[in-house]
Amino acid sequence: MSNQARYLIFFQYIGSKYSGAVKVPATQTSLKGVQDHIEDAIERLKPLHPVRLYISSRTDSGVHALSNSAHFDFQRKNDKPPFTEDVLVKALNLKLDREHISINQAYRVAADFSARYRALSRTYVYRVALGCQLPLVERNMCWNLHHTELDVGAMREAAAMLVGTHDFSSFQAINSDIASKNPVKTLEVVRINPGRAFVCEHYHRHIPVWELTFQSQSFLYKQVRRMTGALVAVGQGRLTLPKLKEMMEARHSLVYPSNMAAPPQGLFLTRVNYKESDLLSSPQRSTHPSTGVSDE
Known part of the structure; x- marks a missing residue:
């Protein structure tokens, strides 16, 4: 054996x-x-x-x-x-x-x-910092928008438009293999919450941080970064809610504005979730958050 x-x-x-x-x-x-x-x-x-x-x-x-x-x-x-x-x-x-x-x-x-x-679901968190020079250890861990304020209320309205089952072709990277991926995805969560602020020693003030959370069973190539870029553009007033709706309804990656996608360094995969029954053969089961085990 x-x-x-x-x-x-x-x-x-x-x-x-x-x-x-x-x-x-x-x-x-x-x-x-x-x-x-x-x-x-x-x-x-x-x-x-x-x-x-x-x-x-x-x-x-x-x-x-x-x-x-x-x-x-x-x-x-x-x-x-x-x-x-x-x-x-x-x-x-x-x-x-x-x-x-x-x-x-x-x-x-x-x-x-x-x-x-x-996998039942995957959860990503994107971190956006607003302010002056970041602490050295954080420079590759978030998207730093210098001297920028965000209309978080408008961003949350935009996030609500993304929740649910949609054809997300407009948020798929142009160079991805469209034929091999079903562009219809169900976003269970799109959430925008304040994160832990940084201290800017030079200017003696705090740098606010926003965390954008996305959860779905699966995502298209670069979908999260492109959705983040669109939400930030809404928060900056560069993209209106009607334009975002038009973009989604167009269902084509070419309608996504160039240079709007968020850079990679602010993105974290935080959880991959499984049914506990899939792990029954293990003598050491756990429901610790870092494992991504579900009791569903």
Whole structure:
């Protein structure tokens, strides 16, 4: 009987150092993807067979994650029993100690489990800062709009227009493969709330931060950044609510104004949610927020 085990892992990373979440072609010699580094760490645990990581949620270069997820199969040599979840997490983090990547938690799951297709929802948070020079550690962690005020009331009206089931073709990146993706998505949450303010030491004042939260089972390529850019444009008075409605009804990516999409550095994948029943094979179940486990 095979002692191969399938694991679901939840992991976090600072995206500034990587080309994105997924593996890069072998011919690319610059930045590697997060997947490259986690696979390297897994291989250093000496599996019987080469291991491939299947990531649930692709993120672009510069985009961060507090809790992305992936699954992989692992079989130890010499018929050794599978690693326990806690041992696997500690071992991988030891191998990743020089990277801006950390494993949050691991689960033993069924052999047919898919991190991508079993996900109930994905939650992204985009951080926007308004003010002067940011603290150094925050410069690659938010979109800094210098000397800008936002009409948050208008942004919330615009956000309400995005909630629900719509054809989001107008918010899909032009260079994406439209034919391979269904542009009809259901946004369960679009929310705008104040975040933790920064202190600007030079001017001795606080820098307000707004957090835009989006939740859906899945998103189109660059959809969240393009929706964020549109909401910020509404808040700045550069885009009216009727124009936003027209853009949505046009259902074509070419109607989206150039240079309006939000930059990558303010975007965080914060949660990938699964049914607890999908994790029943694990002896160490948890409902900690970082795992994205649902009791639904």
